[in-house]
Amino acid sequence: MVEVVTVRTPASAANLGPGFDCMGAALTLYNEFRFSPLPDKGSLDIDIKGIDVAHLTTEADNLAYQSFKRLYDRLGKKTPGVKIEIDMEIPLTRGLGSSATAIVAGLMAANHWAGNPLNQMEVMELAIALEGFPDNVVPALLGGCHLATKDESGWLICDIPWHERIIPVVAIPNFELSTADARKILPSRYDRQDAIFNISHLGLLVRGLETGNAEWLKRGMEDRIHQPYRKTLIPGYDEVKEAAINAGALGVAISGAGPTLIAFVQADRGTDVGTAMVESWKTHGIHVDALSLMLDRKGTTLEEG
Numbered sequence: 409m410v411e412v413v414t415v416r417t418p419a420s421a422a423n424l425g426p427g428f429d430c431m432g433a434a435l436t437l438y439n440e441f442r443f444s445p446l447p448d449k450g451s452l453d454i455d456i457k458g459i460d461v462a463h464l465t466t467e468a469d470n471l472a473y474q475s476f477k478r479l480y481d482r483l484g485k486k487t488p489g490v491k492i493e494i495d496m497e498i499p500l501t502r503g504l505g506s507s508a509t510a511i512v513a514g515l516m517a518a519n520h521w522a523g524n525p526l527n528q529m530e531v532m533e534l535a536i537a538l539e540g541f542p543d544n545v546v547p548a549l550l551g552g553c554h555l556a557t558k559d560e561s562g563w564l565i566c567d568i569p570w571h572e573r574i575i576p577v578v579a580i581p582n583f584e585l586s587t588a589d590a591r592k593i594l595p596s597r598y599d600r601q602d603a604i605f606n607i608s609h610l611g612l613l614v615r616g617l618e619t620g621n622a623e624w625l626k627r628g629m630e631d632r633i634h635q636p637y638r639k640t641l642i643p644g645y646d647e648v649k650e651a652a653i654n655a656g657a658l659g660v661a662i663s664g665a666g667p668t669l670i671a672f673v674q675a676d677r678g679t680d681v682g683t684a685m686v687e688s689w690k691t692h693g694i695h696v697d698a699l700s701l702m703l704d705r706k707g708t709t710l711e712e713g
């Protein structure tokens with residue numbers, strides 16, 4: 409008999425500038441998913457509360473259920489009846505990895521109910537395949553800041569040291585930008601100089617995160633693979649970024665596919681930087697919530713009951 413399980417999964421900021429489709433960090437903002445058994449195989453009941461619930465389906469195409477079912481399909485087993493209660497804290501479609509939380513939670517719960525036939529790496533590979541890129545699901549699952557790369561021998565996950573004085577501040581505008589739409593506008597080929605720019609800046613960013621070095625962080629969050637294209641979808645991007653830097657941000661980048669911007673600050677500058685971003689966006693008629701968060705170091709947790 410399977411038990412009720414509660415899965416708590418953190419938000420994530422992917423890319424962090426030059427780490428497009430490979431690097432991301434888990435943040436202390438969470439969605440919670442409670443899975444309870446229903447007697448009839450294949451039956452489903454979904455109940456969602458919290459932020460942005462009106463935008464989510466409670467039918468079988470819900471991403472948490474799709475992911476839950478995907479694991480049973482992979483095992484060649486019939487999906488058991490399940491009630492999923494979701495408590496949303498992470499705003500939807502804003503570049504904070506809400507889709508990754510649904511994928512990771514569905515897979516983790518199903519794996520647990522099935523008796524853990526897949527190890528953590530196998531669950532992660534399934535999650536990456538469902539999301540299409542690794543930089544949200546990997547930090548969401550493991551916590552911390554991670555880089556993921558793949559070659560013919562499979563995925564390799566590398567943890568990125570994070571200086572304890574670096575605080576992530578996210579400014580979340582009140583409009584949505586779907587990741588699919590924000591990927592469509594990217595070119596499929598890049599100039600060699602742009603590739604070199606990104607490779608060198610990712611190196612700077614990694615060392616900046618490790619040491620807290622302000623110059624390395626500021627320049628290390630620049631990139632030429634996605635931000636120059638995506639900023640055209642984010643009204644006020646240049647001004648808001650400048651306002652954050654003037655208020656003391658160490659560096660600023662689009663969080664994931666946007667429209668949220670993430671600034672790194674030193675401990676005591678979170679409020680100043682958040683307020684500067686809110687005020688700057690206000691001049692474009694855009695309401696913004698600014699949150700001073702921390703790096704989540706635990707990743708996804710699963711508890712019985």
Ligand SMILES: Nc1ncnc2c1ncn2[C@@H]1O[C@H](COP(=O)(O)OP(=O)(O)O)[C@@H](O)[C@H]1O
Nearest residue numbers: 471472500501502503504505506507510586587
């Ligand atoms: N808690 C959730 N439960 C079910 N589906 C979710 C949940 N969170 C996100 N999703 C799905 O993910 C989509 C948003 O994904 P995406 O455009 O990648 O934005 P984000 O940056 O928030 O991940 C939603 O439209 C919805 O289909």
Ligand SMILES: N[C@@H](CCOP(=O)(O)O)C(=O)O
Nearest residue numbers: 422429503504505587664665
């Ligand atoms: N690397 C992806 C990350 C998307 O993150 P999300 O939180 O916006 O879903 C991309 O940049 O497309």
